[in-house]
Amino acid sequence: MKILSAAQTRLLDQATIAEQHLTSTALMERAASAFAEWFFGRFDVDDAGEILILCGPGNNGGDGLAVARLLYQASYAVRVALLPAAQHSPDWQHNRQHLPAALPVAEISADQLPDIPAGLLVIDALFGTGLSRPLEGLPAAVVAHLNQAKARVVAIDIPSGLFTDAPQAADTAIVKADHTVSFSLPKLAFLLPQNAEYVGQWHVRDIQLSGQFIADTATPWHYTDEATMRGALPARPKFSHKGTFGHALLLAGSRGKIGAAMLATNACLRSGVGLLTVQVPGCGYDILQISAPEAMCLTDPHLDFISALPDLKPYQAVGIGPGLGQDAASLAVLRQLLEFASTTSENRPRPLPLIIDADALNLLGQHRELLALMPENTVLTPHPKEFERLTEKARDDYHRLELLRNFAQQYRCLVVLKGAYTCIATPDGELHFNSTGNPGMATGGSGDVLTGLLLALRADARLLPFQAVRLGVYAHGLAGDLAAAHTGHAGLVAGDIVRHIGPALMRV
Numbered sequence: 001m002k003i004l005s006a007a008q009t010r011l012l013d014q015a016t017i018a019e020q021h022l023t024s025t026a027l028m029e030r031a032a033s034a035f036a037e038w039f040f041g042r043f044d045v046d047d048a049g050e051i052l053i054l055c056g057p058g059n060n061g062g063d064g065l066a067v068a069r070l071l072y073q074a075s076y077a078v079r080v081a082l083l084p085a086a087q088h089s090p091d092w093q094h095n096r097q098h099l100p101a102a103l104p105v106a107e108i109s110a111d112q113l114p115d116i117p118a119g120l121l122v123i124d125a126l127f128g129t130g131l132s133r134p135l136e137g138l139p140a141a142v143v144a145h146l147n148q149a150k151a152r153v154v155a156i157d158i159p160s161g162l163f164t165d166a167p168q169a170a171d172t173a174i175v176k177a178d179h180t181v182s183f184s185l186p187k188l189a190f191l192l193p194q195n196a197e198y199v200g201q202w203h204v205r206d207i208q209l210s211g212q213f214i215a216d217t218a219t220p221w222h223y224t225d226e227a228t229m230r231g232a233l234p235a236r237p238k239f240s241h242k243g244t245f246g247h248a249l250l251l252a253g254s255r256g257k258i259g260a261a262m263l264a265t266n267a268c269l270r271s272g273v274g275l276l277t278v279q280v281p282g283c284g285y286d287i288l289q290i291s292a293p294e295a296m297c298l299t300d301p302h303l304d305f306i307s308a309l310p311d312l313k314p315y316q317a318v319g320i321g322p323g324l325g326q327d328a329a330s331l332a333v334l335r336q337l338l339e340f341a342s343t344t345s346e347n348r349p350r351p352l353p354l355i356i357d358a359d360a361l362n363l364l365g366q367h368r369e370l371l372a373l374m375p376e377n378t379v380l381t382p383h384p385k386e387f388e389r390l391t392e393k394a395r396d397d398y399h400r401l402e403l404l405r406n407f408a409q410q411y412r413c414l415v416v417l418k419g420a421y422t423c424i425a426t427p428d429g430e431l432h433f434n435s436t437g438n439p440g441m442a443t444g445g446s447g448d449v450l451t452g453l454l455l456a457l458r459a460d461a462r463l464l465p466f467q468a469v470r471l472g473v474y475a476h477g478l479a480g481d482l483a484a485a486h487t488g489h490a491g492l493v494a495g496d497i498v499r500h501i502g503p504a505l506m507r508v
């Protein structure tokens with residue numbers, strides 16, 4: 001699913017109107033009905049109690065007026081407060097004229113801000129995607145007044161004051177909504193941690209906007225949802241054998257962190273790999289052989305950390321990093337791995353697929369000259385702190401996305417920036433946000449599981465690099481969601497994610 005800018009969203013509305021021979025009023029009615037339907041499903045008349053709808057002067061305010069009419073007709077107790085303005089959009093005027101006469105309407109002024117008792121349900125229809133500058137003056141005062149009241153707030157399309165796709169100063173007046181109900185496509189702003197306190201839970205309701213326009217519109221931003229992933233995992237052919245799905249090598253673990261190697265191992269085994277060999281330091285040999293008999297084990301000459309690179313000829317993909325530690329000998333192994341992986345020959349015409357995680361990323365951050373050795377489509381899986389070590393401290397979430405995009409383009413790699421909406425950056429400058437996963441996964445070892453999953457999928461030659469990574473990230477989050485259905489968020493451990501990889505892969 002694509003994510004469009006504010007400017008593109010405006011053009012999308014116009015294209016929909018032209019293509020479907022609609023009036024803009026009819027499209028607004030569609031949006032208002034979609035919002036109202038969501039609202040009816042969420043709050044019945046008794047739950048809702050009295051409802052205040054704050055309406056601005058543009059089409060977002062127009063949506064608010066249409067919603068007021070629809071809720072009133074459904075017997076909700078609605079009142080409207082209007083932000084004064086010199087001009088109103090034509091569809092605003094239409095919906096103002098069609099408000100039922102008995103529905104109370106007041107005009108807001110600086111000395112007459114609406115009364116908002118604690119618990120009141122407020123619908124925020126002040127400003128939408130047409131916001132052209134930060135709020136100030138009366139609109140900002142209304143927002144501050146709303147935010148300090150202990151109301152329940154539902155925003156139409158986007159919390160008023162929040163930009164759709166651009167950063168803004170920390171002290172800007174922005175509505176803090178509990179829910180945001182938007183139309184047809186999610187907005188970039190919804191996916192960034194810095195906006196979570198404004199957006200609350202977000203919901204997208206389809207209003208049949210022009211599919212053709214969306215298909216024809218270029219954007220770097222994408223959202224991976226269930227529909228995107230349908231059929232993403234190729235079926236296993238009847239006459240397949242273990243060689244069909246690739247032989248992966250994992251270099252992981254150090255004394256005290258063999259658990260990380262085990263989680264990645266078990267995740268890889270559960271993700272369809274044909275064969276898996278794991279190299280661990282001497283101290284990990286018994287642990288690995290006993291707890292993962294399906295994997296073959298190579299013992300590193302060093303007892304406590306990885307110090308030597310094995311012969312890489314048998315493998316179709318290599319993962320390195322979980323629990324690795326940062327010893328100089330492990331750094332040398334990483335360097336040799338990068339050098340080997342980029343070298344092609346008649347027998348191996350393409351670079352060896354690599355997945356680099358955790359301490360291997362930290363080593364890269366300390367020795368950035370190694371970045372230039374990475375073969376094309378190498379997969380890096382940093383969380384934001386690890387990404388900072390590879391690049392620089394980001395000013396805000398938008399700047400981090402810019403750094404991410406530039407980094408993936410510069411090094412022609414795939415970067416998986418982990419978080420609530422994990423974002424995959426591609427060498428071509430695309431950013432794909434993931435939709436699955438939950439806060440229960442914010443627990444030690446979840447990232448090691450992702451590394452194992454990605455390793456298996458990169459070893460499978462049937463999948464293109466980006467396809468494998470997007471599938472792995474999506475399945476990882478889905479496995480976390482399936483696990484959380486049994487354990488809850490607090491009770492979830494990384495091993496639960498491993499146990500649900502199979503069921504997650506069945507769904508794609």
Ligand SMILES: NC(=O)C1=CN([C@@H]2O[C@H](COP(=O)(O)OP(=O)(O)OC[C@H]3O[C@@H](n4cnc5c(N)ncnc54)[C@H](O)[C@@H]3O)[C@@H](O)[C@H]2O)[C@@H](O)CC1
Binds near residue numbers: 056060133
């Ligand atoms: N056909 C359409 O265009 C549709 C639009 N929809 C709604 O329309 C919204 C967009 O409507 P508009 O483009 O009219 O924009 P808005 O309603 O977001 O606001 C635009 C108005 O606010 C003013 N304004 C902008 N920034 C301001 C600021 N900082 N301080 C004070 N005034 C400011 C503008 O001058 C203009 O009068 C969407 O968010 C959505 O809610 C939906 O009804 C779906 C269909």
Ligand SMILES: Nc1ncnc2c1ncn2[C@@H]1O[C@H](COP(=O)(O)OP(=O)(O)O)[C@@H](O)[C@H]1O
Binds near residue numbers: 419438446477
């Ligand atoms: N709030 C959240 N919502 C969804 N996924 C999350 C959340 N918190 C963490 N995760 C996922 O869990 C994993 C954590 O990885 P990481 O930070 O490397 O942890 P660790 O090093 O402990 O394994 C990532 O894939 C991340 O996307």
Ligand SMILES: [K+]
Binds near residue numbers: 125128
């Ligand atoms: K709004």
